[in-house]
Amino acid sequence: MANSTTRVAGDIAYTLTRRRVKNINLRVRADGSVAASASRWVPAAAVDAFVVSRAGWVRDAQRRAAARRAAEDAAPLPDKAQALAQMTALCRQYFPLFAADCPGGVLPRITVKDMRTRWGSCSLKTGTLAFSLRLLGTPAAAQEYVVVHEFCHFAHPDHSPAFWAAVARVLPDYQQRRSLLR
Numbered sequence: 001m002a003n004s005t006t007r008v009a010g011d012i013a014y015t016l017t018r019r020r021v022k023n024i025n026l027r028v029r030a031d032g033s034v035a036a037s038a039s040r041w042v043p044a045a046a047v048d049a050f051v052v053s054r055a056g057w058v059r060d061a062q063r064r065a066a067a068r069r070a071a072e073d074a075a076p077l078p079d080k081a082q083a084l085a086q087m088t089a090l091c092r093q094y095f096p097l098f099a100a101d102c103p104g105g106v107l108p109r110i111t112v113k114d115m116r117t118r119w120g121s122c123s124l125k126t127g128t129l130a131f132s133l134r135l136l137g138t139p140a141a142a143q144e145y146v147v148v149h150e151f152c153h154f155a156h157p158d159h160s161p162a163f164w165a166a167v168a169r170v171l172p173d174y175q176q177r178r179s180l181l182r
């Protein structure tokens with residue numbers, strides 16, 4: 001980012017980004033790094049002082065982020081080939097319901113990858129459904145929900161009421177299934 005600078009306040013290193021925000025925003029990212037944003041009218045020294053005043057909160061948030069990363073790293077990743085076979089089988093099962101919406105009317109390309117922030121994604125452009133490797137550790141009911149969710153994006157690229165109505169038509173209990181992923 002062109003308008004970001006790295007600063008040190010007390011013993012906390014952080015990046016300061018100038019943005020049109022009302023106050024000073026401070027956050028600790030998942031990797032433990034610290035980011036502040038403030039409008040260009042706030043002197044950098046005032047942002048430094050704010051960061052120092054929140055030092056206790058920053059350290060707590062960094063500790064929590066480190067614990068989350070350690071827990072994620074400790075959990076072994078499922079076997080990729082096994083995950084791909086499983087998700088492909090599920091996609092084949094539900095494909096007939098969505099064939100008319102899929103690009104070219106053919107079974108989408110299916111991939112699995114190590115996605116940490118989402119369970120699946122749907123690319124209209126390439127006609128690809130991608131699934132998180134971590135889905136393999138979830139109940140089948142949840143996997144089916146993710147497959148139907150991503151298939152529904154071919155007709156509804158957003159999360160509009162029409163999208164959720166389409167999901168509910170195939171899986172009336174989708175909300176219970178979705179709760180299994182949390």
Ligand SMILES: [Zn+2]
Nearest residue numbers: 149153158159
């Ligand atoms: Zn979605």
